[in-house]
Amino acid sequence: MLLSKLSNLDGASGDEGEVRRFIHERIKEYVNTIEVDPLGNLICFKKGRKKGPLILILAHMDEVGFMITGKRQDGTLKFSKVGGIDTRVILAKTLRIGRKKIKGVIGVKPIHLLDEEETNKIPKIEDLYIDIGAKSDKEVKDIDIGDFAYFDTNFEKTSTGIVKGKAFDDRIGCSLILDIVKGKFNFPFYAVFTTQEEIGLRGARVIGNRIKPDYAIVLEGTAAGDFPSKKDIARTPLLGKGPALTVIDKSMIADRDLLQRIIGIAKRKSIPYQIKQAGIGGTDAGRIQISQRGVKCGVIAVPARYIHSPASLMSVNDYNNTLKLAVSVLKDLG
Amino acid sequence: MDELKGLLKRLSETEGVSASEKNPKDIVKEELKKLAISFKEDRVGNLIAFKRGRKSNRKVMLASHIDEIGLMVTSFDENVLRFSTIGGFDERILLGLEVIVHGKRPLKGIIGSIPPHFLPKEKQKKVLSIEDLFIDVGLSGKELKKNVEVGNFVSLKKNLEELLNERHSGKSLDNRASVTALISIFEELNRVNHNWDVYGVFTVQEEITGLGALSSSYNIFPDAGIAIDVGFGKQSGFPSEHHVELDKGPTITIGPNIHPGLQNGIVKIAKDYEIPYQIEAESGPTGTDASDIQISRSGIPTILVSIPILYMHTPCEVVSLKDIGRTTRLISLFISHLNVDMLKGDKYAT
Numbered sequence: 292m293l294l295s296k297l298s299n300l301d302g303a304s305g306d307e308g309e310v311r312r313f314i315h316e317r318i319k320e321y322v323n324t325i326e327v328d329p330l331g332n333l334i335c336f337k338k339g340r341k342k343g344p345l346i347l348i349l350a351h352m353d354e355v356g357f358m359i360t361g362k363r364q365d366g367t368l369k370f371s372k373v374g375g376i377d378t379r380v381i382l383a384k385t386l387r388i389g390r391k392k393i394k395g396v397i398g399v400k401p402i403h404l405l406d407e408e409e410t411n412k413i414p415k416i417e418d419l420y421i422d423i424g425a426k427s428d429k430e431v432k433d434i435d436i437g438d439f440a441y442f443d444t445n446f447e448k449t450s451t452g453i454v455k456g457k458a459f460d461d462r463i464g465c466s467l468i469l470d471i472v473k474g475k476f477n478f479p480f481y482a483v484f485t486t487q488e489e490i491g492l493r494g495a496r497v498i499g500n501r502i503k504p505d506y507a508i509v510l511e512g513t514a515a516g517d518f519p520s521k522k523d524i525a526r527t528p529l530l531g532k533g534p535a536l537t538v539i540d541k542s543m544i545a546d547r548d549l550l551q552r553i554i555g556i557a558k559r560k561s562i563p564y565q566i567k568q569a570g571i572g573g574t575d576a577g578r579i580q581i582s583q584r585g586v587k588c589g590v591i592a593v594p595a596r597y598i599h600s601p602a603s604l605m606s607v608n609d610y611n612n613t614l615k616l617a618v619s620v621l622k623d624l625g
Numbered sequence: 626m627d628e629l630k631g632l633l634k635r636l637s638e639t640e641g642v643s644a645s646e647k648n649p650k651d652i653v654k655e656e657l658k659k660l661a662i663s664f665k666e667d668r669v670g671n672l673i674a675f676k677r678g679r680k681s682n683r684k685v686m687l688a689s690h691i692d693e694i695g696l697m698v699t700s701f702d703e704n705v706l707r708f709s710t711i712g713g714f715d716e717r718i719l720l721g722l723e724v725i726v727h728g729k730r731p732l733k734g735i736i737g738s739i740p741p742h743f744l745p746k747e748k749q750k751k752v753l754s755i756e757d758l759f760i761d762v763g764l765s766g767k768e769l770k771k772n773v774e775v776g777n778f779v780s781l782k783k784n785l786e787e788l789l790n791e792r793h794s795g796k797s798l799d800n801r802a803s804v805t806a807l808i809s810i811f812e813e814l815n816r817v818n819h820n821w822d823v824y825g826v827f828t829v830q831e832e833i834t835g836l837g838a839l840s841s842s843y844n845i846f847p848d849a850g851i852a853i854d855v856g857f858g859k860q861s862g863f864p865s866e867h868h869v870e871l872d873k874g875p876t877i878t879i880g881p882n883i884h885p886g887l888q889n890g891i892v893k894i895a896k897d898y899e900i901p902y903q904i905e906a907e908s909g910p911t912g913t914d915a916s917d918i919q920i921s922r923s924g925i926p927t928i929l930v931s932i933p934i935l936y937m938h939t940p941c942e943v944v945s946l947k948d949i950g951r952t953t954r955l956i957s958l959f960i961s962h963l964n965v966d967m968l969k970g971d972k973y974a975t
Contacts, residue, residue, distance in 0.1 A: 367861040377741055379753055383718035383939035385786060385794065394786040396794050396941035398860055402715040403912075403937065410715065413752055420861055422935065422943065424788025426872070443786070444723075449733040453763030455723075518739045519702040519759065530763070571742050596761060601721045602735050604763050 292610060293317065294466040298446040298456035301387065303356030303373040304487040306439040307331055310352040314465060314484055321472040322482065328501070330494045331486040339478040339625070344505035346480040346624050347586075348471065348617070349498065349575055350464025351488035354457070355599050357440040359388065359421075366425030368395065370440060371416065374489030378413055380600045386421060389438035395423035442601040452607050453530075459605055460598040461488065463512030467593075470614050471621065478625035485575055492542065495575035499582020506549065506587050506624050509576040510617060512605065513537075513592035516568055528594040531606045533563030534613040537590035539570060542577020546587040553589055553620050562616045567592065591617055629805065629946055632656065633785065633793065636801035640725060640780035642695030643711050643830045646670060649691050649804065653827055656808045660815060662825075671841045674807075674825035676814055683821040685963055686847035686925075687956070688838050688914040689807040690831030690854065693797040694938055696760070696779035698726065704766045705737070705759035708779060712832035716755050718939050723782040726762055728773035733782065734762035783940040790872060791946040798942040800831070802932045803853040806952045813957035821848070821963050828914055838914035842921035848968060849887055849926050851956060852915035855944070856905060856931030869933050871945045874901030875952040876931040882911045882919055884926035890967040891928060894959045900951050905931070926968050930956060 302310035311333050319325060322335040333352070355374035362368055368388075383399050397419055400409070421440065425431045446456035456462075468482050481502050486494035499507070517529035528535035536553060537545045557564040567590075576588040593613045595605040632652075641649040650672045657664050657674050664674040672691065694712030701707075706726065710716070719736045726732040738757045741749040751757075760779060764772065785795035807825050814823060824845050828837025831854075842850060856878075858871040869876050877891055895902040910916040915929040932952050935943040 363861070365861050379717065380721040382715075382720075383936065383941050384721065385783075385941055394788055394794065396788075396936065396943065398936045398941065398943075399715060399718055399939060400860070400862075401857060401937035401939075402713045404857065405715060410717065411752055413717070413750070418862075422788070422861065424790050424792035424794075424943065426790060430789060447733065450763045450768075455733065455735065455763075514740055514742065516743050517704065518737075518743070519705055531765075568743075597721070597735060597737050597740065599740075602723055604735060604761060606763075 292466055293469050294462055295446045297462035297466050298458050301441040302352055302354055303439045304353040304490040307352040307486045311484065314469065317469055318472060328497065330497060332494045332498060333484040335482045337472060337476065337480055337482065339476050341478040343478050343625055345503065346621060347483060347502055347504035347507040348468055348480065348510060348621065349483040349485055349507065350468050350510045351461045351485045351494065351575060352465060353486055353489050355489050357386065359434060359436055359438045359440060361436060362428040362431050363420065364428050366427045366430055367420040367422050368434065370421055373439065376599055378416055384601055385443040386440045387443045388440040389434045391433045393423055393433055394443060395421040398422045444602050449604065454605050454607060455602050457602060459512040459595040459603040461512050463593045463595065463605065463610065464510035467510045467614055467617060471618055474618055476625060480621065480625065488575055492573065492575050492578045495578040499579040499586055503583055504586055507576060507579040508617065508620060509574045509590045511574055511590055511592035512595045512598060513567060514572060514598050515594035515596045527568045528565045530594055530596060530604065531608055532565050533609060534616050535565050535567040535592045535594050537567045540572050540574065541570065542573030543580045543588060545589050549587045549589045552623065553591065556619045556623055557616055560619055562612050564616065629809065629949060632808065633801065633805045636804055637785045637795040637797050641691060641693055642778045642780050643692040643833045645778050646691050646829050649801065650827060653804065653808060657811065660811055662811045667841065667844060669836055669840045670829045671837045672827040673841065674811060676811060676823045678819050678821040678823065680820040681822050684824060684845060684847040685821045685849045685851065685960060686824040686826060686842060686845050687807055687810065688826045688828050688850065688852045688918060689803040690800045690837060690914055691804055691827040692830055692832050694832050695781065696724065698773060698775055698777045698779060700775060701766065701770060702759060704764065704769060705761050706773060708760055710755065713938055717752060719758055720753055722940060724760060724779050725782050726760060726773055727778045730772065732762040732772060734760045737761045781940045788943065792871065792943050793946065794941050794943045796940040796942065798934050798944045799855045799937055802855055802934065802944045802949055806853055806932065806949050809953040810957050813953060814960065817957060817961045819961045821960065823960060831914055835914065835917040838917035839921060842918040842925060846922050847925060849963065850918035852913050852918060852927065852929045853952065854913040854929065854931050855934045855937065857937060858933030858935050860935050869903050869905055871933050871935065872947055873903050875948060875955055876903045876905045876933060878905050878907050878911055878929040878931065880907040882907060882915055883928050886967045886969050887926050887928045891955065891959045894962055895955055898958055900955045902955065
């Protein structure tokens with residue numbers, strides 16, 4: 292599992308280079324061709340003798356993050372979000388910025404100096420700034436407007452079988468594919484790592500038309516929902532209960548036949564699985580599905596708590612079960 | 626500076642929430658041993674370093690509180706923990722922080738809440754308060770109960786990171802910046818002459834009741850007290866009249882909490898030795914150990930020296946190493962120049 296390394300890499304939408312280089316380096320000995328398309332998608336093909344339906348597995352390389360939009364005279368930096376981040380989760384967090392990974396903090400007013408009105412509202416992103424310790428804009432030398440910034444989080448094991456890190460959405464998927472391609476297959480398939488998923492599933496837009504697959508399986512790190520039960524909140528998927536299968540999300544209704552086939556395989560192989568809560572999130576599958584003549588799509592995901600925040604939690608057991616299920620599904624389709 | 630930085634890093638990254646200050650105290654003890662400075666602990670847990678003066682007829686007490694703000698487990702809620710705060714927190718900054726739950730064994734965790742996309746629309750944008758938050762260590766409800774108890778302390782988990790201009794960002798710089806300075810002061814005192822006996826107190830529970838400063842100043846009953854704490858440096862967006870800034874030296878407070886004779890004395894030292902300093906006016910009690918020391922026993926002439934920091938009471942506090950160094954130098958020189966005349970002030974004239 293290369294998640295420990297992938298999670299520590301920085302790659303927001305439009306800045307996937309570091310992740311792409313890493314994957315390229317690690318995947319080259321296991322695939323036959325590698326190409327990078329104009330959007331930055333990394334398209335890998337693994338040959339196989341048997342002729343059958345063309346299968347595509349994919350994961351997105353990008354993560355949510357921030358972009359530097361301005362330097363202020365007092366040396367602080369203005370910034371905007373890249374992808375969906377809740378402003379409430381960024382206050383007083385430490386970031387690493389740009390190619391040189393310069394540390395900076397999203398400062399807040401000390402509690403002692405806040406009035407009641409201020410404590411009762413969520414600050415606007417326009418009112419926040421990043422402090423790198425510079426005393427004037429002239430001192431901000433190694434950071435340019437347009438540079439990306441990331442939560443300064445390190446991958447770590449927490450308690451038994453649980454790991455913590457950033458960018459689990461979707462470095463989990465990238466890590467799964469890197470594990471999958473190591474296996475032996477007697478049929479051909481494509482493994483694609485897409486860009487710009489977090490800003491509207493944009494990289495995947497061009498993949499379906501280019502590859503023309505019959506089946507596509509998206510591998511994801513998806514939001515776990517196992518929080519203390521409140522009556523108005525559904526709880527699935529849960530950490531430790533196996534891969535989560537999508538029936539419907541914001542981007543598509545998964546192919547019914549394919550979903551039943553995946554469930555059948557999980558049952559036959561005694562791999563635990565769960566159905567992802569309906570109507571939440573969206574994936575590249577929503578774009579592949581409506582490409583060319585239409586593609587049968589499914590999503591298999593590892594549940595992770597607190598995605599799109601500085602630190603997420605994942606069960607290593609879920610990862611291993613998802614890997615097992617994904618490989619079984621691939622072999623069944625191939 | 627590297628030594629200072631290393632010490633600050635160790636002190637900042639260790640955990641010592643009010644009433645559980647063992648870890649930072651252990652680091653201080655280790656450092657004092659290296660300096661051959663004697664120390665003892667009193668019955669409430671204050672760590673008191675002592676260095677005899679040449680004349681040894683007067684006593685000065687320095688106080689740097691060693692506790693930090695933190696959290697405490699209040700109840701179990703299925704597979705997560707509900708908690709309360711120890712010390713003053715802006716509850717809005719807690720979401721997404723990494724913490725350590727000090728249960729049977731230390732457990733790494735995250736402060737979480739139910740993500741917005743799992744909530745009905747009207748609840749997605751509300752300001753989070755502590756009731757909406759919980760600590761997740763990734764254990765099942767059953768395992769959680771085996772490893773954690775209600776009342777366990779929880780500390781923030783954060784590495785000290787270097788920014789530009791020798792500034793450093795991390796947790797608990799309130800007040801480990803001053804703890805670092807106080808250790809360094811004893812190192813300096815090994816090199817300079819001083820007539821007065823010096824008591825360096827690493828006080829406990831400043832963030833809660835001031836227990837450490839109250840009890841230690843009662844016990845020691847010094848002739849003069851010097852509290853070392855952190856102050857508010859000017860942040861981006863602060864009003865222009867806020868004049869205390871980082872990198873401009875320690876702040877010397879003036880006001881009813883402060884003894885004028887001693888205050889004049891330390892300002893003179895700063896001027897004589899060309900140590901940059903800043904003056905801050907505080908019209909009431911300072912809310913630091915100085916507040917408690919001043920009214921201990923029959924009253925103790927007290928001053929407050931503060932190291933300016935940014936973003937106080939968050940895990941990304943920022944301090945300048947230069948200011949810690951200057952604070953060390955200023956106070957060490959002041960101690961070597963202390964004399965009885967300074968204890969005469971307008972209000973305390975004898």
